[in-house]
Amino acid sequence: MSQKNRLQSGGRIDRSKPLTFTYNGKQFKGFAGDTLASALLANGVDLVGRSFKYSRPRGIVAAGAEEPNAIMQLGATEATQVPNVRATQQELFSGLVAGSTNGWPNVEMDLMGLVGKVGGKMMPPGFYYKTFMYPQSMWETYEKVIRQAAGLGRSPKEYDPDIYDKMNQHCDVMVVGAGPAGLMAALAAARGGARVIIADEQNEFGGSLLSSKETVDGKAGSAWVASVTKELEANENVLVLPRSTVNGYHDHNFLTIHQRMTEHLADRAPNGQVRARYHRVRAKWVVLATGAHERPLVFANNDVPGVMVANAVSTYINRYGVVPGNELVLMTTNDNAYHAALDWHDAGRKVQAIVDTRKNPTGPLVDAARERGITVMAGSAVIDVQGSKRVSGVSVASISEDGSKVTGSVKKLSADTVASSGGWSPVVHLSCHTGSRPVWDDSAIGFVPGKTVQQQLTAGAINGHYTTADALSEGLQAGQDALEKLGLAKAEVALPESAQVSESKAMALYHIPHTKPTSQAPKQFVDYQNDVTAAGIELACREGFESIEHVKRYTAMGFGTDQGKLGNINGMAIAASALNQTIPDTGTTIFRPNYTPITFGAIVGRDCKELFDPERYSAMHKWHLEQGAKFEDVGQWKRPWYFPKAGESMQEALNRECLATRESVGILDASTLGKIDIQGKDAREFLGRVYSNAWAKLPVGKCRYGLMLKEDGMVFDDGVTSCLGENHFLMTTTTGGAAGVLTWLELYHQTEWPELEVYFTSVTDHWATMTISGPNSRKLLEELTDADVSKDNFGFMDWKPMTVAGVPARVFRISFTGELSFEINVQANYGLHVWEKLFEHGAKYNLTPYGTETMHILRAEKGFIIAGQDTDGSVHPYDLGMGWAVSMNKPFSFIGKRGMKREDCVRADRKQLVGLKTVDPNIVLPEGAQGVFDPTAPIPMPMVGHVTSSYWSANLGRSIAMGFVKGGLEKMGEKVYYPLVDGRVVEAEICSPIFLDPKGERQNV
Amino acid sequence: MFLIYCPHCGEHREEEEFHNHGQAHIARPLDPDSCTDEEWGNYMFFRKNPKGLHHELWVHAAGCRKFFNVTRNTATYEIKEVYKIGEQPKVVE
């Protein structure tokens, strides 16, 4: 297909570099420098999508980020699919594959179109609210239709082959936007010696100067842009970021930038380059020079392909050498939009008429139009458009001076393109992100940035000052102001000259009247992307929605990726008029990040796959891997779960590990337990305050188990703490609780008891810990040490420094299995050496490695709790039957003591931890199962507590469990029932949680 | 994403290095055992939730591990001052 709308010359495209691309399965040609949108228009492609609700054909309306219709799905392969890309923002490259997203099954022949009326009725204004009022089952039906019909794009089904990254940036001045205002601000700040970042979403700097014929400093605007850009690029204090959208402006001058690095080059990033980069910028000062978006007018059938905003027409002609039609009708409320008609005429195509809503337009631009013989129809408006897949004509009529009514007869004009301009809307999005409310400016006929708490300056069209001269001077001023705020001297920068074209007053008009009332007129679209009409907004107001935030949510205006760039102000104006208010009284909704959609890859960066979360390994991890251990995540630690032998099931492995430990000796890698070194003359006093039991008399060389409570009396961690010296202790915590416990200790020391002299140091990673447990553990240890570890000289709950396998070690005689146990701690670098020595000597004792699961079973056989499994922040020591670990007589009121005395904590019917024996010993209760006293009670049955730990015990040849039962400690021997999801009801007897060796004889040998 | 000045490190650091620990100046009663249930309940459970100035306890968790106080406007997110434990705020309503 030929590029029938391409001009022979002009524009910023390179006609010597033709590019082939595919759109909806057909091949087209464009040139380097094109966007996908300009190339489609050059080829005369009118249809780019179907609308969300009504399934109406839609064409390209704008030329930038504000484009509501041309939302594309990109990607030549499944893995490189990118949804929701605006065709106006995608640079063309050879081999680009694009498809329209919201045509289902395709844009030309649309199934939803057949049921369009049904679709429209199904989704009236207030659709979301009205739908949510229906039963949930209805929502699923709706959602299927919406998902199919709305064409919200689809994510790839394969892994993204490209890489993305993130960068943290710091600067003195962050300039957002590289139009005339932003360039001047950056130039001044850079010459003044500030560290500057300047970012612009487009591939080239220049903003409005790229698409106009204006001159700056006597040369073409684009030439001036090139010279300034060159100077900025050469300055090592300036980071120049084209193709970079500043998407969010957050607290304390933190901004996020989405930089597209290779998306203009190929489907996949070439040669392993980074596809997109996410800059996280902390700026001392921010200059917002984000410009303005032209506001279309709202009139009947204003969504027929061929209806565009006026400035977009100029942009396609001047920047891309594309005239998107043959016969133009321009409707405008202001002088500035006359440029579109002049450019159209000068490109050699026919301007049917300029329809000016003002009674008596005057000025140089109006004169220029008349000089070219263009008909100017004053005091008139385009009230309706003919055509379905392309504009075929318009209806024009004269309107009242205030623009509220049609006053004259309707005249038809032939046209294939309608450009409209209702003035400009400053791009205040970023300013709003920080919570700043924009304020209405009558002279600008738009909202401008309001009061801010950020270190923020603004320049140019964002302030409602739309001329190039204003942009240049305000940009210069903002740059100089930033230097002053930074304490730097003013920069030497001359204000460039620009032609001052005088413009007469614009008319504040948003909604063009029709001969019929709005509710009966053909649809007049306000928000194309969300299919919101003027009638819909008026209906919302009639239904009682008075707050603009409510109207927005009721109609969906400005929702989603659109963020109200084109339609919001018109919508607010229509709501204001319906509510008989002014626009400032009605107010505006707040824009939120992100300004335009950002790919998830850029947000994630390198933090995926193995870098998603740090993994922590013990010093013996390599050995575990070699032995084929199965691993379990405990916090960030990878802990061996069990060590299956060839052909073994998990249960078989566990049975073997449990039996071997109690029959001979097993070994556990316990390195992951949290270890906190505590020193200072008040260390002992401190322990007494944060543990529920007594520490005053613990002698050097002894260990003690402690429960740590919160102020409410509830258990939050436990562990053994050993006295290393009179003023020196080693505290152990649960693996997952280590960081929380350390913070807890620091909190109380720093905020409540700073007078205590005590210091805490995390030493978890410094030590490798291996626990040998079982009747042969002493024999094994004796082979590796000369120290006396006999029963009489190394008693239960003692610790000793000694040499083990030639390495200095701390050995603790503590037990979590109920067996004779020794916990050997060595400097972590020696861990693997000692571990291997133990196996060398342990082979004859059948030394068996076991993991966390066997550890859990062995401790449950002894009724030992695991904090976090058998506790959940709602149980105190007495609930656990661990009153023995509470010393109510300590002089200091330890943390948790007062809390435990609250009325609720002393109820007799609290849920208490007990042992549970199933009547059928072969049934292992599921953990989490809820118990009831009377399984015949009507549903919902009163629940009396849940199972916290449950295992098959090979040593006992039956199942064992622990769990909470209301008043359970007084119900020994009674029955509790567990109705399971599969319909079974399991009967269990309440018993002591100590299933094995209740007198503790096995560890006292 | 706040930028927070740690009074112990003497530097502005990113919010990611800090944790918030709620309202500041909640002193543990000196004699908890003599507190009534109501007094103890107030200490344990009741906190302010103002729109505007709020004195908060923060910790430089991934830095010096020191706790300190921050006066922050919860509506605008401005940090008005930071001050050490044991000191009183200068910015008050």
Ligand SMILES: [Zn+2]
């Ligand atoms: Zn610090």
